[in-house]
Amino acid sequence: MSAPDARVRYLLRLGDTSLVLGQRLGEWVGHAPALEEDLGLANLALDFVGQARLLLSYAGELEGSGRDEDALAFLRDAHEFANLALAEQPNGDFGDTIVRQWLIDTWQLQLYAALSTSTDERLAAIAAKSLKETRYHHRFSSGWLARLGDGTPESHARVQASLENLWRFTGELFAPDAVDEAMAAAGIGPQLAGLEPAWSALIDADLKEATLRRPAPQPFPWHGKRGVHTEHLSHLLAEMQQLPRSLPGARW
Amino acid sequence: MNADWPLFEVFIRSRGGLEHRHVGSLHAADARMAIEHARDVYTRRQEGVSLWVVPSAQITASDPDEAGALFEPARDKVYRHPTFYEIPDEVKNL
Numbered sequence: 407m408s409a410p411d412a413r414v415r416y417l418l419r420l421g422d423t424s425l426v427l428g429q430r431l432g433e434w435v436g437h438a439p440a441l442e443e444d445l446g447l448a449n450l451a452l453d454f455v456g457q458a459r460l461l462l463s464y465a466g467e468l469e470g471s472g473r474d475e476d477a478l479a480f481l482r483d484a485h486e487f488a489n490l491a492l493a494e495q496p497n498g499d500f501g502d503t504i505v506r507q508w509l510i511d512t513w514q515l516q517l518y519a520a521l522s523t524s525t526d527e528r529l530a531a532i533a534a535k536s537l538k539e540t541r542y543h544h545r546f547s548s549g550w551l552a553r554l555g556d557g558t559p560e561s562h563a564r565v566q567a568s569l570e571n572l573w574r575f576t577g578e579l580f581a582p583d584a585v586d587e588a589m590a591a592a593g594i595g596p597q598l599a600g601l602e603p604a605w606s607a608l609i610d611a612d613l614k615e616a617t618l619r620r621p622a623p624q625p626f627p628w629h630g631k632r633g634v635h636t637e638h639l640s641h642l643l644a645e646m647q648q649l650p651r652s653l654p655g656a657r658w
Numbered sequence: 659m660n661a662d663w664p665l666f667e668v669f670i671r672s673r674g675g676l677e678h679r680h681v682g683s684l685h686a687a688d689a690r691m692a693i694e695h696a697r698d699v700y701t702r703r704q705e706g707v708s709l710w711v712v713p714s715a716q717i718t719a720s721d722p723d724e725a726g727a728l729f730e731p732a733r734d735k736v737y738r739h740p741t742f743y744e745i746p747d748e749v750k751n752l
Binding site: 542 | 685694
């Protein structure tokens with residue numbers, strides 16, 4: 407794999423993770439438990455879609471085959487998507503959504519902080535902007551995690567179950583492959599293993615406040631960033647891509 | 659869920675140096691959530707640089723039925739406005 411290819415793939419992973427999570431959060435619009443949460447989740451969704459636009463546009467320019475952000479978002483199939491499998495997991499109940507969000511927020515806090523010193527200046531600028539958004543996302547998700555975990559016996563039991571269910575997708579966060587290694591060697595991305603101690607400490611601190619138990623480490627069967635996804639991604643893409651695929655070039 | 663959440667009043671400082679102004683109210687389970695809701699509901703278009711939230715139950719309001727007793731006695735006291743007085747020409751720098 408050439409270095410430019412690796413960088414395009416790396417940007418697609420970052421951009422796809424934001425895009426897919428933004429789409430998931432957008433599914434809450436009109437369905438959140440309160441009007442204020444509806445707006446809050448929509449605001450999160452728009453932050454992620456904004457990140458995706460910057461990252462996918464950049465990936466498309468580097469790729470040099472004429473694909474813009476829309477072509478990359480709407481005209482690729484599931485196996486071409488490189489998002490983390492965690493991001494595509496269904497919304498479930500509100501607690502499932504909060505746990506998924508919190509796991510990604512704690513991860514992106516480490517990732518974007520590291521990427522903000524990337525040797526790729528454009529990526530560093532995107533990361534610095536995204537880091538500010540992520541600090542708020544984490545404030546939101548960790549607050550809800552504590553409220554649900556330290557709430558009623560039912561909310562505690564349900565959010566603990568959400569955590570047990572989603573924990574198996576966290577192995578992918580720190581499992582580097584050739585693309586990650588190439589980016590780390592070029593100073594473009596961080597060594598993934600190096601992010602884990604700070605992430606783990608933050609996870610433990612938040613779980614303690616929420617009176618939740620950290621699940622046991624689980625083997626990691628998902629390779630979302632290599633295009634191996636759970637069955638949920640295809641359904642998400644079918645809805646997200648339906649309009650641009652059925653009416654190519656549609657504008658309003 | 660929303661019906662169980664207490665009401666908070668929201669105040670926004672639009673720029674440094676200006677006062678916080680009341681902009682509306684919202685429901686939240688606690689003060690931290692109220693700040694987050696206020697941010698999401700009232701500052702999406704860069705309306706402010708600082709937020710206050712106050713539990714609505716903590717505000718003591720005047721009784722509309724007492725408005726006459728409270729506010730009407732001020733009506734005929736026009737001398738409380740500085741424009742009531744004519745300033746002699748000899749007075750400078752007032």
